[in-house]
Amino acid sequence: MGWRIQPKIEYILDKSLDDGISREEADALIRLDLRSKETYALMETADRLSRQTFGLKGENHLHIGVNLEPCPLNCRFCSLTKEAGIFTEKIEFEYEQILAWAREAESNGGDALNIMTTGTYSFNRLLELGERLKKAVAVPLVANTRDISHAEGEQLLEAGFVGAYHAVRLGEGRDTPLKKEKRIHTIQVFRDVGLKWMNCVEPVGPEHRPEELVELMFLAREYGAAYSGVMRRVNFPGSPMEKYGMITEFEMARLVAVSRLVMGRVPRAHCTHEPHTASMTAGANLFFPEKGSSPRDDQADTGKGRAMDIAACRRMHWETGWNPDLPSNCF
Numbered sequence: 001m002g003w004r005i006q007p008k009i010e011y012i013l014d015k016s017l018d019d020g021i022s023r024e025e026a027d028a029l030i031r032l033d034l035r036s037k038e039t040y041a042l043m044e045t046a047d048r049l050s051r052q053t054f055g056l057k058g059e060n061h062l063h064i065g066v067n068l069e070p071c072p073l074n075c076r077f078c079s080l081t082k083e084a085g086i087f088t089e090k091i092e093f094e095y096e097q098i099l100a101w102a103r104e105a106e107s108n109g110g111d112a113l114n115i116m117t118t119g120t121y122s123f124n125r126l127l128e129l130g131e132r133l134k135k136a137v138a139v140p141l142v143a144n145t146r147d148i149s150h151a152e153g154e155q156l157l158e159a160g161f162v163g164a165y166h167a168v169r170l171g172e173g174r175d176t177p178l179k180k181e182k183r184i185h186t187i188q189v190f191r192d193v194g195l196k197w198m199n200c201v202e203p204v205g206p207e208h209r210p211e212e213l214v215e216l217m218f219l220a221r222e223y224g225a226a227y228s229g230v231m232r233r234v235n236f237p238g239s240p241m242e243k244y245g246m247i248t249e250f251e252m253a254r255l256v257a258v259s260r261l262v263m264g265r266v267p268r269a270h271c272t273h274e275p276h277t278a279s280m281t282a283g284a285n286l287f288f289p290e291k292g293s294s295p296r297d298d299q300a301d302t303g304k305g306r307a308m309d310i311a312a313c314r315r316m317h318w319e320t321g322w323n324p325d326l327p328s329n330c331f
């Protein structure tokens with residue numbers, strides 16, 4: 001028993017820094033034994049790649065969920081659905097509250113504001129919010145909303161948004177009522193109109209097969225995501241996905257590392273959610289602190305629930321050797 005790792009894995013990790021990796025190679029890395037030397041070598045390689053390409057910048061992009069409603073789209077992993085029955089009334093956070101969260105992020109070195117709405121929230125209200133925030137804070141705005149047309153993409157830009165978060169979720173069309181093709185079309189809209197596309201492979205659970213994960217990792221690379229790490233599914237109390245359980249932070253770190261090698265030289269950052277340290281030593285450098293509504297919480301304001309604030313995320317950056325005070329690489 002020495003320090004040697006399997007030659008096949010050594011070959012994949014060595015070539016990953018220059019030539020990237022293939023789908024078959026990504027699949028092999030996902031299937032590695034979690035406690036093996038090969039998995040630690042994988043995480044070290046991804047960490048080294050990120051520190052070389054991101055210049056030690058630790059990113060904090062504040063998620064602000066601006067509204068809650070019993071969402072009729074009923075994505076099975078989401079706590080904001082009508083079927084979950086947790087939220088029975090429509091709630092929209094006051095502009096003054098949203099502005100206070102935005103200013104708090106700005107004064108704590110936040111690098112972006114991700115403005116999230118539920119699936120049927122008014123697009124015009126989102127545009128109005130963008131226009132107001134754009135005038136009030138200097139932090140770049142990223143929209144996280146429903147599928148959009150080219151005209152709506154142009155409107156987001158005019159309102160002051162510079163990017164948009166949009167994921168083809170795991171189980172899209174099976175655990176959601178939405179079509180994968182429509183989600184991909186919206187990603188193409190972002191590219192066409194000049195909005196930066198932000199992504200995550202999500203929401204990962206133990207039941208997802210390596211092929212499903214690899215497909216979404218490569219979609220992010222092919223469409224040039226500004227970042228595309230990994231978020232695990234968080235099972236809210238009573239979730240229909242509870243029967244599958246949840247992956248651990250350490251399992252998430254292994255996937256973060258694989259997705260980092262898949263992304264190669266394409267991304268400007270690499271994310272993980274929810275914030276934790278393991279993935280920060282496996283290729284991730286981007287956290288999402290959170291305020292307002294969250295599809296993972298049973299509290300209306302996740303800032304008073306399970307979310308971490310920006311101060312906690314900054315501490316984790318320092319603990320893992322990332323500097324949140326450097327300028328963002330994403331914008």
Ligand code: SF4
Pocket residue numbers: 071072073074075078079080081117118119120176295
């Ligand atoms: S994920 Fe979005 S669209 Fe799906 S149920 Fe939740 S709020 Fe609605």
